[in-house]
Amino acid sequence: MIKKILILSILLYSSYFNLYAQLLQDDFSDGNFSNNPEWTGDTNDFIVNESSQLQLNFEEESLRPAYLSTLTENGNLDEKEWRFDVSLDFSPSNSNKVEIYLISTTADLRDFEIDGSIQEGYYLEIGENGSDDGISLFYRNGDNKTLIARGGDGDFASAFDVRIRVRRDAEANWEIGIDPNKGENFRTIATGNEASFNETAYSGFICYFTSSRSNSFYFGNIYLGDYVFDTIPPEILEYEILSANEIQLLFSEEITESSATDINSYLLSPGEILPSTIQHNEDTVWLNFQEGFESGVNHRLAVEGISDLEGNILESDSIEFFYFEVEEAEIGDVIITEFFPDPTPVLGLPDEEFVEIYNRSDKFIDLENWEISDNTSSSGTLPSYILYPGEHLILAPSSAEESYADFGEVLIPSSWRALNNGEDSVIIKNPEGIQMDGLGYNLSWYQDEEKSEGGYSIEIINPNLPCFDQNNWRASEAIAGGTPGRENSIVDLEFTGNAPEIISFKATSPTQLEIQFDKKMNLNSLSNAEYIVTPENEITEILVEEAFDNSVKLNLANELVNQINYEITINEVEDCNGNISENLSSGLLYDIVPPHFDSLLFLSDSILLLTFDEPLDTASAENPDNYDLSPQINLQEAQLWSENKVVLIWENDWVAGFPYFLTINGVSDLSKNALVDFQQQTILTSPAKPSFNELIITEIMANPNEDQQLPNRQYVEIYNPTDQLFSLTDVKFMDERDTASLGLNYIEAGEYLLLAPSSAQEDLSPYARVIGLSPWPNLNNRGDDLQLITDESIINQAFYRDSWYKENFKYDEGGWSLEIIDVRNPCLGFSNWRASIADGQGTPGLKNSVIEENIDQNGPELVNAFAPNSTEVIAYFNEVIAITQIRRNQFSISPSIQIESVDMLDLSSVKLKLADELKVKVRYNLSANNLTDCVGNLINSDANQVNFALSEPPEQGDIVLNEVLYDQKSGGTDFIELLNISGKYINLSGWTIEGNSDENVILENENVIIAPGQHLALTSDKASTLKDYPTSHVKGNIIEANLPTLTNAEGIVRVVSANQELEEYFEYSDDLHLPFLRTVDGVSLERIHPEAPINKADSWSSAASAVGYATPGKANSQFTVENTSYGNIEANPKTFAHNQPGRNFTLINYSLEDAGTKATVKIFDMKGTIVNTLANNETLSKTGFFRWDGVDSNGRKVRTGYYIIYFELFTAEGNTRVVKERVAVGF
Structure with missing residues (x-):
């Protein structure tokens, strides 16, 4: 059945009413009710919604009726009509009702509630108790009301959305009409007469409601004015195809019987066909045609000469419809053309599976109650959907419906069986359970190893092939990875597949051979082919059966001979797709001897592995009835483990050492020769299981x-x-x-x-x-x-x-x-x-190519210990230790802590459980004694002790960034150095280091503990760092760690603790180096004091040349300890040299009583010449320092000799103080 609603070109009401004298008109299309016209009253309780309707929107807690009214233009009520749309989305009642004031002498529509009210007018009321709700017209005079007319009981008993028209003529006759379609087809439901009042005034609405209906009243298209007469001809509002030869037409208004039933008013094409019979009722017409509509064809019905009751004639209109008849699908009509079992990685398709089906017939097919499934018993049922001829349809899980909607039509089964990536089946069945199409795929179907990793669908090449051919499928070539809902990317309608091949050649009896092919065959081709058996054996009959369309049987004149190899040759055969194979051949060993039981292996206390001397028939090998173990143990499952091995899984464990009888009866080989009544007594034992280093x-x-x-x-x-x-x-x-x-x-x-x-x-x-x-x-x-x-x-x-x-x-x-x-x-x-040194670059399954004697004569070493908490310590060794020898008394801790137990974590680490709790800020010593490695070497006495401590969380200032090498030597590596200036042992695991490129590196080294006062250098290549700075490092204080890229010239280093409580942020640049250095390659920046402000230029200096320009893991060459007494200004040291060990600069330290003092600091030589200016009228804090590197104002080294530091202070009170210090600069 086809139903269609048409969009009509009816005049808008605003223009429609402009033809008549209006006293009030408002369709709320301006989005407000504040002007044109202005409505007053409970204005906060109403809105104009998005549909241009006046809507009640009451939001106060205390309920009360809400009203709006507006003043109409002056005039009388003779020959006037009111029309408006009213919608209530609930069943009205006395508590939830509406009063529509056609006329009120007062703007306050609720004036009648006041004693002595002078309100007079006419109103409609919809809503009353019970189920007889109708519409009533009342005359109001003060608090008195008189019923003028009432519609039928129950007309408004339910929710409604109607257009209401009220008319009054010059004799005060009233008429109420409604149109439920909100058009011009009004049905008169009540009339009456009342002439007490005949002047226009205010019009409006009162809403009475409970809290649940406070926003459920709607009004629109309000009109008061002269009668509106219908001058618009009828139009077709909607149509419905009721059957193969019947159409129902719904017009926009009631039409005349004579025009509606005139057969010449209708013409159906193609064919220029008139209806045979017509039925009519008000606005509806039913057309019957002698011949049924042609399926799959676009039709056009022309309509003309239809008149409404006012004589307006429809000159010409038409509808177009596409008619089809649903037909039953036959096998092969609907096929699978694409499927997507492995959406990952995502290329361009959604990360969801799909199966695409295609209607390759000329039928319209309803898929209702069809099923899709994989190789399980579960399936998903399809809803009703008409699949057009030539249409592709996407089937997908519900989660994928929105994702695939952009690709084509999507149909969602009731459930979805996820498709296995590597191997599965896809089957579609009709409601009767008949398989309409199906396939069983594996990774080879992609025909592309890279695409088989995922992200590509598998598409059919030629959807028109009459018979299945696996070679007709391969991976999509679409950029997105597939083509759901449209023609496949690899489509080739000329492709016919590969020529057939023999997949099985066997003897079914001593005088019959069976040949099976890899696909459906042309049966005539099989019947007419020439078959030659070698050694020669005459073929007496060729047997071909339609039910077995991929095989042929050959009856022989003579019996086959046991243990003789036979060959079959076929001159020419053709598959059902027309592919021809010539001179096919295959061989078999004719075997009539049953398989021989070889051996039995115990895999567990309830699992046996049986081995036979030849490949077995799967069905007989996996039949539990073919095995027995007595005394009775029930067999749970039999599995063909490999071609000649069977795994038997018993429900219960057997009793080790007890004699059992194993019976095998009915297990056959591939030639169906069965082993019958074989019995063997065996004593079942627990299987041998490997222990340490036995694998x-x-x-x-x-x-x-x-x-x-x-x-x-x-x-x-x-x-x-x-x-x-x-x-x-x-x-x-x-x-x-x-x-x-x-x-x-x-x-x-x-x-x-x-x-x-x-x-x-x-x-x-x-x-x-x-x-x-x-x-x-x-x-x-x-x-x-x-x-x-x-x-x-x-x-x-x-x-x-x-x-x-x-x-x-x-x-x-x-x-x-x-x-x-x-x-x-x-x-x-x-x-x-x-x-490997083998030519093949490996020796899988063979002795290794590098094999030679490699005796281990060194004992294990204890290399580290870590306390993850206060009651556990983990000891780490440099090699595998003998796990059978681990005992508690082989370990000791000092200061004394009792060890409760020891457990192996892996072959080279041991967890110690402590009886007493470790304390923080205490360094402990762990020793291991009398331990051996797995070949028996005793632990070395000089490598059996390590120190450890219980770590504490860091706070800001506990650890500082102390040294940075960002511009390494050629072929070298950068490093950063941390210094622990707290009294805590702190774990660096999980700390983050950030470089200039926003590259964050997390220290993943397990549990690196930095001790109080320890310098720890982090480098990406420890060996390189040790080589570049051979005399200025402490090897044990250098560890390898991933570091971010530290750019040359300038950059940043940011160090953040794992708990985010500590952060060191340093902005470095070449400007921080000593100015007289020819190059900064391989020269680190050292912090001259751990508490010096990190981003103050004077806090950093180039490492001294005397130590090799860096001190990784060691105290800085430029480190200074300052001790300036309060109120003093002092240079330290007073002697320094450019190229000698020690500091090659001096610090001018100051300590003042008050901050805010200004200073000028200059350097003079002994002749009184200014050499350099360090500060000029600079405001000082209470304490601090200036640094002089022994250079002049141009950055050149000064000569050897004495120099005067001139320090001039200016206080806020205007006092001046000068301090002079003499320093000596050497070379």
């Missing part, structure tokens, strides 16, 4: 590339160095972020096994047995912490770093694996690993 990580391919000989895949090789087979069921592989279980698996004695992403399993399988893991702990190029673990313990670990390659170019270019050197020394770490 070893022996090779790591962390950074593969496309140019290497090995597959471009990450992998980790593990090795079983023992003489026993291990179950891997409880073993997990993990890095710093992810953990993956090795699942139902095992490793044989001496076997190399590869761990890799599930997607890499096929690529790596030629090299060794592969366990595919999902999720795969993605290996970081620069380094990662890899571990083999169980829930109870660590088996092995390899915390590799890029330095392990030993050859930088192999790390830089990628594609080289890391190999362990000596598997007998698995705990050695860095010194036992290097990059």
Whole structure:
């Protein structure tokens, strides 16, 4: 059914009424009621809304009626009419009603409520108790009212939105009419006579309401004036297609019977067809045609000569409609043409899945109750939607409806089954459950490895192919990643797919062969093909069945011979898309011997792995009824683990050491030869599980590339160095972020096994047995912490770093694996690993190319200790230690703290739980004794102690920025130095350093503690810093950390503590260096005193040349301790030299009684000549200093000799004081 509402060209009321004498007219199109005309009364209680309606908007807490009125022009009421729109969006009652004053002698419409009221006039009332609400016209005289006319009971019992017209003629006859369509088709509902009053005055509305209806009254298009006569011809307001040959027309007003039923008033095209029958009722016409409308065609109905009751004639009008008939879809009419299982990364499409379907028939198809599903039993049901011929439609989850609306029409199923990225099915069914189209995809469908990583849809190439062909699909070539709702980017209507191939050739009986192809075939082609069997065997019959359209069976004259290889050759066959294959061939080994049971492996206390001597039929291998273990243990599940191995999962654990009988009955090979009534007694035991270092990580391919000989895949090789087979069921592989279980698996004695992403399993399988893991702990190029673990313990670990390659170019270019050197020394770490030297750049599944004896003769070293809280200490060793030997009495803390327990965190760190709490500001010593590494070397006596302390949170001023090297030597590296001037031990972990480029670097070094008074230099390359400043550093006070870029010439350094309580912000520049330096490359800026203002120029100086121009991790060469007594002015030191160790400047320190004193400071030589001016009438604080670097006003070094510092003070009272200090400058 088609229904259409038309927009009519009816004259606006404003222009319509201008044809007549008006006493009042307001349609509120000016957006106000304050002028043209002016309405008065409760003006704060009304608004003009966005629809140009006068609306009640009462907001006061105390309820009362609200009214508005306006003064009309003078005149009498003879031959006058009132018309207005009224809308109440609720059922009126006596508490919620409206009074519409046609005329009132008072502007206050509620004057009648006052004793002695003189109000007189006429009003309408809508709203009363009960369900008989009608409209009533009253005459009012003071507080008396007289009913003149009333409409029908219940006319206004419900919410309404109508146009009301009231007319009064010269004989005082009143008439009330309404038009629910708010047009000109008024129906008279009440009449009466009353002549008491005949003058215009005020008109308006009173609203009575409860709190819930305080904004639910609407008025509009108000008119008072002469009668308005209809001069506008009728027009078609809307139409509706009721059936295949019937149309209903609704006109804008009532029309005459004679014009409405004249068949010549209507003409339908195409075909120039007149209606056969016509029915009419007031404003509605029903047209019936002899012949049905043509489906899928645009129609036009011309209408003319239709007259309204006033004689206005519609000269010409028309409607156009598109008619179609819904038809049942057949298989192949609606097909899947595009799907988007992996939206990430986002290229241009929304981050949501979709499936696109396409109607390739000429039918109009209703999708109501169709279903879409994946390979699960759940499905989503489609709502009604007419799918046009040739239309593409997007199906998507509800969350994607808005996102895909910009691409085309979107239909939302009742539920959405998320599509698996790697492999899944998409199926659409009609309401009867018949599959209309479907496909089962995997990553190979992209036909593009890069695009299979996500962000691209998979599109069909030729949607018109009659038969399915996987090669008819590939990744979209659209820039956005797909083309939902429109023609595919790869469409090629000439594409017919690939030629058919044989996917199966088997014997179904001793005298019958079956050939199966990879797609639907042309059955005539199969029947007419020439088949040759080798060794020769005559074909007596070719069997082709329509139900099995991708296979053919061949009956033979002679029986096949056991264990003989047979070959079939076909001269020419054609698939159903017309693709031809010539000289196809395939072979088989005719086998009538059942599989032989080889061995049994215990994977856990309830899981067995059975191995047979040949590949098995999946259905029989996974049938639980084909296995029995007695005494009775119920079998929960049977899984075909590989082509000849079956995993049996029992509901309960077996009793270890108890004899059981295993029965196998009905398991068959691929030739359907079944193993019958096989029985074996076995004593079930708990599986052997690996302990510490009984599995070893022996090779790591962390950074593969496309140019290497090995597959471009990450992998980790593990090795079983023992003489026993291990179950891997409880073993997990993990890095710093992810953990993956090795699942139902095992490793044989001496076997190399590869761990890799599930997607890499096929690529790596030629090299060794592969366990595919999902999720795969993605290996970081620069380094990662890899571990083999169980829930109870660590088996092995390899915390590799890029330095392990030993050859930088192999790390830089990628594609080289890391190999362990000596598997007998698995705990050695860095010194036992290097990059592969194999021609293939790795040796997966083989002995390593770098293998050689690498004996570890050094004991472990205790390298660090950290207290995360007051009752725990973590001890860190430089290598793996023997975890079976860890005891509490091997550790001691001084000052004395009792150790309650010890636990391994990993193979090289131990957590100590303390019985007593640590105290802050105390330095403790931890010692470890009688510990060995995993090969038995005892801990070194000179490397078994470290100091530690409990850290405290910093406050502003606890740590200062003390030295900055921003312009490093050629080939060198920048550094910054921090100085702890508090009494606290402070943890720098999580601190932020910011450079000039707004680059924020967080110190990720774990728990770096800076002690009271300690200088700590941070550099990105410690070795480079030590080399550049070999004599002026403290090695233990230099650590490596990521630093932001420090620009040359000028920039900023900002240091912020993790708790945001401490901040050091320094703006550096070359101007802070000594002016006589030829270059500042490799020269650091040193703070001359830790409490000197950080951004005052005199607070910084170039590091002395005598110390090599920098002091990383060491007290500054320009450090000074000032001790100026109160009220004094003093130079310190009084002797300094340009090129000698020590300070090469002097500070003129002052301490004054009051701030605000002004000073002039000059330097004179012994001849009285001014050499330099340090200050000129400068206002001083109470304490401070000036610095003289031994240079003149041009920045040149002064000569060796004595100089006078002339310090002149001027107080606010006008007093003057001069202080002179003599200093000596050496060379």
